[in-house]
Amino acid sequence: MDCSTSSNVPGEGYCHQAVHLEEGMALECGVHIAPLEIAYRTYGKLSQARDNAILICHALTGDQYVAEPHPFTGKPGWWSRMVGPGLPIDTDRFFVICSNVLGGCMGSTGPRSICAETGKPWATEFPPITMHDIVAAQAKLIDHLGVGRLFAVIGGSMGGMQVTTWAADFPERVFAAMPIATSPFHSAQNIAFNEVSRQAIFADPQWHDGHYRDFDAIPARGLAVARMMAHITYLSEEALSRKFGRRVRRDGATAQPAASSPSLFGEMFEVESYLRHQGSTFVRRFDANSYLTITRAMDYFDLAAEHDGDLASPFRSSETRFCVVSFSSDWLFPTSQSRLLVRALNRAGANVSFVEIDSDRGHDAFLLDEPDFDRTITGFLNGAAEHAGLKAGQI
Amino acid sequence: MRVDQRLIAEMIEPRSRVLDVGSGDGALIEHLFRTRACDARGIEINMQDVTQSVAHGLPVMHGDADHDLAYYPDDTFDYVVLQRTLQAVERPREVLRQMLRIGRHVIVSFPNFGYWKLRLQLLTSGRMPMTAVWNTPWYITPNIHPCTIRDFLALCEEEGYVIERWLAIDEGGAKAPWRRSIRLANIFGEQAMFMLHKGSASIR
Incomplete structure (x- = not known):
């Protein structure tokens, strides 16, 4: 990203922390996109054993500023009530990574980036991307940060689609997965x-x-x-x-x-x-x-369809520990869709916890103060950490 | 942990895969993980119990015996446990079939409706019995499929299940001394516990 331009376009000219990969990446649609820029933020410290990394995947309009004031709006990070020292996703204990998704507009390669061939911004010519592409780009960031296996991947809504995709595409790199308020496919209503x-x-x-x-x-x-x-x-x-x-x-x-x-x-x-x-x-x-780019990636998301209609298939022999969470009043990603994922994980014989949090605040509940939800995250991570052999308490 | 849960735990081989159907507060699966190194998971219908269990770090999912067992593949578990709930499920026979499909061994406990106090109450008062175990009036009881020990045996025979072990337990969950005679156990045993596996005839 060119950090020197001054412009009145929002976000233009701000220099986000990013990894620059000259070789770029091949997208599912066949286009090779290069160079590749992945903007990210990290919180906490990576342990010596490199075993305490948690990747947080943001939702449609989220970004990498999960636990700190946003550089443009000045508002607190979008999940600052969940991520931080002593919080359920405890940065005293875990090394938390959050990146701006491929196709986004907070510093990662997206429609606003310059297309190498034309020298002009991609705009609507930006190639169609999928959840697999978004996750593959994150995997490149994780490689760059020197993390082999993520202790956990956590995300809500579209972030949950990424979590599920991570567990399907890189099962050996995900010890624990927490898909929250999400679905294994984007429903007709949501499209x-x-x-x-x-x-x-x-x-x-x-x-x-x-x-x-x-x-x-x-x-x-x-x-x-x-x-x-x-x-x-x-x-x-x-x-x-x-x-x-x-x-x-x-x-x-x-x-x-x-x-x-x-x-x-x-x-x-x-x-x-x-x-x-x-x-x-x-x-x-x-x-x-x-x-447009990201909503389209959500619309195309249908994990079962890629496996001849069998949602269990990508999770067979998976060692990942899952914790699926839904919210009772969420009508955008209703509990019934989480249950489909849970039952597929059962069919795959995977280790899965499943909680429906009682809340009347709809889909957004996952971003709000829901004590039962906080306890669920804390408990699941503690349990998983014990199974992973992570040291208790601070690193 | 209740005494009868301790009895169940003793029946389970260390390091085995266990599904506790109706895991409640998760006491049994936690015990199995901590003391027997088992891969123990739970299904629980009460959401508060589920949240509490997961918040405690235990792998428990919201679901119930009638609707969620069908989604597990054959022989996923070494043991499938159903504690004190068989009488409360919608389709006990189907639940048993599913349990024996997904697990090599099934451990099931239930309150015995043939217990002498129940018989006596029904005989003398002519009303549905009320005891510490059967403690809800008929119109709100969740125990919609009560059975006696002999009823259960008859079902096992019909379905071709092999009884590996059985014992009668008293109200507190301790072993009752009626191990020789089913007939006596059916009168004096307040609850019963069975360990079953599929007989060769029932393997289809």
């Missing part, structure tokens, strides 16, 4: 939601067929609508009712001045205001082409 998000982006006049950068523009409106729609799917009816109910905002810039005639949108429901805020902050940190 449908993604499609609405994408159409919102395409419909933005600033889209310019994906070459918005050439016009010094971003399809902010379309991307914001995409985010607003997606954000609803991350919550639940109970959570929205509790948080906003039918409350109306009558103050502030959004309300109309004391008009003589009543206006249809003279007042605004709090939930509307909340979604608009979610949309507008999102476009400041995320790239539309990355959104």
Whole structure:
């Protein structure tokens, strides 16, 4: 990534910590992409035996800043309540790695990177990628960091798809795997939601067929609508009712001045205001082409289909210890889909724990304060560490 | 750990693969892992127990005997254990079949409905018996398939299962002294424990 450019495009010009691999990598679609840049952050210390590394895989719009303030937004890391000293994923004990996914926009090779052949940004010409590609790129980072076997791979939502893919593609490199609030395939409903998000982006006049950068523009409106729609799917009816109910905002810039005639949108429901805020902050940190690339990778994800419909097949003879977690009110990745994975792991004879956490906060619950979930992660990691022969306590 | 769980643990060879169906708080699988180096896993229907077990580092999954055993391949385990739950499952015969399909040995315990106190209560009061073991009224009891020791034996015979060991246990879970006679055990044994394997006739 060119760190010297100054630009008004979000994230442009910031120098993310990254590994640069000149040889690049071959993608599943047949394209060889080079060079390859994988941006990442690490926390804690790798033990002498190199046996305490945990890879955290982020969700669709997450990034590598899992446990520290985000360099652009200044907000705390997206899982800073879970990852840190003395927390369930304890950085006093474990060496935690989190990388920006291939196709992302926080420093890893993606649609914003320069295509070596054309000398111009890839934009919509960026090749289609899959979960296998995303994981293969992470494996190159892990090689670079000198870690052979990961003690654990943990991730929620799309991060969980990566966890499952890691366990399928590199079983000998994953001692413990924790797929959270996820599914072994992307459902028709979820593909449908993604499609609405994408159409919102395409419909933005600033889209310019994906070459918005050439016009010094971003399809902010379309991307914001995409985010607003997606954000609803991350919550639940109970959570929205509790948080906003039918409350109306009558103050502030959004309300109309004391008009003589009543206006249809003279007042605004709090939930509307909340979604608009979610949309507008999102476009400041995320790239539309990355959104398209990554949502497509999710849509293509179907582990069973790659194995003649047998989801157990990639896990046969796997020594990995699994802990599958779902949330009772998650309707984007419902418990039934986690159970499919669990039953496939049973068919494969794998060692699997499975917990459905009781929560009314929908899919986002995995990012929120859920004490039972914290206890599950702590306990599973402790149990796995004992089986792996990791020393207890600090390293 | 309950006394009858200790009896179960003693029946299990060290270093074997064990599935505890209805693992509760996980006491048995933890004991088997710590003292017998077993690869012991659990299935539990109560989510609080599951969370507590996993939070304790034990490999336990949410599920139940009626619906989740079918997903394991044949002979996955050396032992499959079902403690005090056979009378509460939807289809006891099918659950036993599944257990014997996925495990080489099955250890099953259940409260004996032929116990003399139950017989006496039914005879004298004419109402469904209530004891420390059978402690819920008929309209809310989870124990929908009560059986006696002799009923269970008859089922094993019908299904062609070989009884490797059996014993009667009292309410506290200790061994009761009715080991010679099934007939006496069926009267004086409050609970029963069996270890079974498939007979050659039942291997299809």
